[in-house]
Amino acid sequence: MDYKLDVLQPALEAALGPRIRSLVRDRGEITITVKAADYLEACTQLRDHPALSFEQLMDVCGLDYSAYRDGGASIYAEGPRYCVALHLLSVSKNWRLRVKVFCPDDDLPIVASVNGVWAAANWFEREAFDLFGIVFEGHDDLRRILTDYGFIGHPFRKDFPVSGHVEMRYDPEQKRVIYQPVTIEPREITPRIIREDHYGGLH
Structure with a gap:
């Protein structure tokens, strides 16, 4: 596996150059981070460059790093809150890559859509929009998909x-689904533990 990474790393650095903000090799994988302004161009290069040939997008997911700020020691403690991570596969070269891009604005997280680069991004980006509120600029049909x-x-x-x-609940009087404020009161439930005298053969 390390041999593949030894080939992939210089190929990435040659093809993307300064567009790579960071490159991390860990646990037999490479993760690169690119700026939001370079994201779409970098993804196109990853797909089309003959030395890379990442033809297939496996996954797009959102990340919320806000909890890292509580710890203080993390490299993400002072950075942007929202991130998008792609997982790519090159079938022809049999290697994988993780690409991360941080949304510059925490109040309105926006990055470019890569749906035009890999059609598989369509529903993945809709899911990240739905669950994290990350806007994918240029997506043809960005709307909720799970909620x-x-x-x-x-x-x-x-x-x-x-x-x-x-x-939401069904209202039999109005004969339709209605929305109302949450009526569940938060409470902590402590499980009751019952110990039998001879449980498990212990005396």
Whole structure:
């Protein structure tokens, strides 16, 4: 595996050059980070450059690094809050790559859509938009995919309450689904432990 990385790393550095902000080799994988301004161009190079040939997009996911700020020691403690991570596969060269890009604005996280580079990004980007609120500029049909269209908030953000903001139920009088503020009161449940005298053959 290290031999592949020894070939892949210089190929990445030659093809992308200064567009690579960081390159990390860890646990038999390479992760590169690029700026949001270079993201779309870098992805196109990753797909089209003959030395790289990442023809297949395996996954797109959002990340919320806000909790890292509480620890203080992390490299993410002072950086942007939202990140998008891609997992790429080159079938022809039999190697993989992780690409990360941070959204410059925490209040309105935006990065370019790579749906035009890999068609498989379509639903993945919609999922990251739905769950994290990350906007993919240039996406043809960016709308919620897992939550309801009237859903409020983005449930994978670290500050989203565990019980949510609203709940929906069927109202038999109105004969339709309605939304209302959450009525669940938070409570802590401590499990009751029962120990039998001879449990497990112990005396």
